[in-house]
Structure formats: C-alpha cells, structure tokens
Amino acid sequence: MTSVLSHSNALEYGKEVLIYFDNRRKFLVKLEQGKKISSDRGTIPVDSIVNKEIGSQVTTSLNVKAWILQPLLIDYLEKGIKRVTQVIYPKDLGLIILMLGLESGYRVLEAGVGSGNTTMVLAHFVKPQGHVFGYENRKEFIEIAKGNLARMGLDKYVTIKYGDIRKGVDERGLDAAIIDIPDPWEALDSLYLALxxxxxxxxxxxxxxQLLKLFEAIDEHKGFIDIRAYEILLREIELSRRAIRPSTYMVGHTGFILFARKIIKSSQ
Ligand SMILES: C[S@@+](CC[C@H](N)C(=O)[O-])C[C@H]1O[C@@H](n2cnc3c(N)ncnc32)[C@H](O)[C@@H]1O
Known part of the structure; x- marks a missing residue:
C-alpha cells in the first residue's frame, strides 16, 4: 500500500477523504461503494461523492453543506490514530522536524514509540529512501503503533524493536534521534554510539x-554541544466577523524540548 497521503485528486472508491463541515466537525472517511456517511448533520451517500472533484461541496440529507478535502498528515494525527499513550503534539513536532533537519533518506532513531504518533511523522518525512528505527519497551504498544502506521501505508519505512534504549541499540551512523522516555539521561551512551x-x-x-537532570547529564557527558531547550505555546485566535480575539482556553503545557548535537569527544 502506498501512503494514504498520495496526492491524487481523483475521488474514487477506496480513497480516504476529509469531510469538512466546520473547524470542529471534520471526519476522515473511506469512500466505500453503496455506503452512507452519517453525522449529526445528516447523511451523505458515498456514491454522490465519487466522480466529483476534490474541494467540491456536498449537501447532507438535512440540507447542511460540507466540503470534500484531501486529508493532510495533521488530519490523521488529530483524527485518524488510536492513542494509548501520551503523544507529542503537532505544535512541538513542527520545531522538532526543523531542528533535526529531517529529510527524505534520513535514518532516524526513536524511543519510545508509544502509539506511533511521532513515528508516523518521522516516517512521512524520511520516506521513501529513509527509515525509522523505533525502540519500545512495552510489547502491547508496539502492536498499536504498527496498526497506526499500516493504516497510513507508512509501515514499510519503520522497524520497531522491543527493547530498552538505555541498554543500547543495534544501529550505527544514524542521522538524527528523538527520545520521549521518562529518564532520557540514562540513554546518552546508547545515543552517542548510534548517531x-x-x-x-x-x-x-x-x-x-527531568529537564534539569537531563541538562546536567548532557553537560557532564561532553559528547554533545549546541544544547538548547524550548517550550512552545500555541494560542489559537478565534476568527469571527464580530470579534477576533485569542481563544479563552488553550493547551497550557505539553512538555519541554531539549535539542543537542553529537560531537567527536576530544581526547584532552
Ligand atoms: C509518551 S510515550 C511516547 C509517545 C510518542 N513520542 C508519540 O508521540 O506517540 C513513551 C513511551 O516510551 C516507552 N518507554 C519508556 N522507557 C523506555 C525505554 N527505556 N526504552 C524504550 N521505550 C521506553 C513507554 O513504554 C512509552 O510507550
């Protein structure tokens, strides 16, 4: 299976689309012959969608307008995956992608994999030549992550191993790593060898x-420089013709992100 994010504009049976009513009502739907798409806004027969153009408007049985859009990676992160662990939010992943310099062909290390949310983002950016090597120490999460990756056609770009990253990894010469475990200071030697x-x-x-403990451990390790930490606050602006203003509620805290780069340790 190719990635579900292939950008064919043809609305044909088997394709997955985003049905958009408004910012809060968006559904990922597979176009299956003879099926109806149901929501609190009424039903839409799938057969009335195929052969339309992507971006077209449709009307439900309750006369509500909806639009057929091409799903993006973020639509799958928000709507399309099974979550059994905390995940890294898109606001944080955006900076991580840039700071790791992720690009097609990269071989990337990840621990822990959890639900595979971040793994999907890594695989999306390193495919088709690159690969993600994920380590996860809970077997039951590996199956969930594999399911999420397969749903997006990204599983062939990922190898998930059952193991404890603190005890070392098999790979060498990797281009980047992302670590989301409770005690990352215990994984510094594994990372140093793998990258x-x-x-x-x-x-x-x-x-x-945890941030303090990690910083002190990295500082003492001497194998990494360019150590920086960030916290990203994302505030939505509510848009209406009456009043444009920041949303009353926001996600106040997800986590801190510490970045570092490996150097060749000096012998002096
Ligand atoms: C918060 S989840 C990771 C979520 C992931 N970053 C995402 O966005 O989907 C943390 C995972 O790390 C795993 N883990 C914890 N310690 C580990 C270790 N030493 N080696 C490998 N995996 C570990 C846990 O089992 C858990 O699944």
Whole structure:
C-alpha cells in the first residue's frame, strides 16, 4: 500500500477523504461503494461523492453543506490514530522536524514509540529512501503503533524493536534521534554510539525536574554541544466577523524540548 497521503485528486472508491463541515466537525472517511456517511448533520451517500472533484461541496440529507478535502498528515494525527499513550503534539513536532533537519533518506532513531504518533511523522518525512528505527519497551504498544502506521501505508519505512534504549541499540551512523522516555539521561551512551557525528537529537521532557537532570547529564557527558531547550505555546485566535480575539482556553503545557548535537569527544 502506498501512503494514504498520495496526492491524487481523483475521488474514487477506496480513497480516504476529509469531510469538512466546520473547524470542529471534520471526519476522515473511506469512500466505500453503496455506503452512507452519517453525522449529526445528516447523511451523505458515498456514491454522490465519487466522480466529483476534490474541494467540491456536498449537501447532507438535512440540507447542511460540507466540503470534500484531501486529508493532510495533521488530519490523521488529530483524527485518524488510536492513542494509548501520551503523544507529542503537532505544535512541538513542527520545531522538532526543523531542528533535526529531517529529510527524505534520513535514518532516524526513536524511543519510545508509544502509539506511533511521532513515528508516523518521522516516517512521512524520511520516506521513501529513509527509515525509522523505533525502540519500545512495552510489547502491547508496539502492536498499536504498527496498526497506526499500516493504516497510513507508512509501515514499510519503520522497524520497531522491543527493547530498552538505555541498554543500547543495534544501529550505527544514524542521522538524527528523538527520545520521549521518562529518564532520557540514562540513554546518552546508547545515543552517542548510534548517531553519526554532528547528528541532532530532540528530547521531549514533561517536567522541569527531568529537564534539569537531563541538562546536567548532557553537560557532564561532553559528547554533545549546541544544547538548547524550548517550550512552545500555541494560542489559537478565534476568527469571527464580530470579534477576533485569542481563544479563552488553550493547551497550557505539553512538555519541554531539549535539542543537542553529537560531537567527536576530544581526547584532552
Ligand atoms: C509518551 S510515550 C511516547 C509517545 C510518542 N513520542 C508519540 O508521540 O506517540 C513513551 C513511551 O516510551 C516507552 N518507554 C519508556 N522507557 C523506555 C525505554 N527505556 N526504552 C524504550 N521505550 C521506553 C513507554 O513504554 C512509552 O510507550
């Protein structure tokens, strides 16, 4: 299966689309012959969608307008995956992608894999030549992550291994790493061995205590430089013709992100 994010504009049976009513009502739907798409806004027969153009408007049985859109990766992160663990949010993943310099062909290390949310993003950016090597120490999560990756056609770009990253990894010469485990300071030697010189690492850290401990451990390790930490606050602006203003509620905290780059340790 190719990635579901292939950009064919043809609305044909088997394709997955995003049915958009408004910013809060969006559904990922597979176009299956003879089926009806049901929501609190009424039903839409799938047969009335095929042969339309992507971006077209349709009307439900309750006379409500909806639009047929091409799903993006973020639509799958928000709507299309099974979550059994905390995941890294899109606001944080955006910076991580840039700071790791992710591109097609990269071989990337990830631990832990959890639900595979971040794995999907990594695979999307390194495909088709690159590969993600994921380590996860809970077997039951590996199956969930594999299911999420297969649903998007990204499984062939990922190898998930059952193991503890703190005890070492099999790969060498990797281009980048992302670490989201509770005690990443215990994984520094594994990371140092697995990465090629100059490769970047992103550590996702939920609390200040963990951030402090990680920073001190990296500082003492001497194998990494360009150490920086960030917290990203994303505030939505509500848009209406009456009043444009920040949303009352926001996600106040997800985690801190610490970045570092591997260097060749000096012998002096
Ligand atoms: C918060 S989840 C990762 C979520 C992932 N970053 C995402 O966005 O979907 C943390 C995962 O790390 C795994 N884990 C914890 N310690 C580990 C270790 N030492 N080696 C490998 N995996 C580990 C846990 O089992 C859990 O699934």
């Amino acid at each position: 090629k010189p100059s490769a970047s690492i992103a550590f996702f850290i939920p609390s200040m205590q």
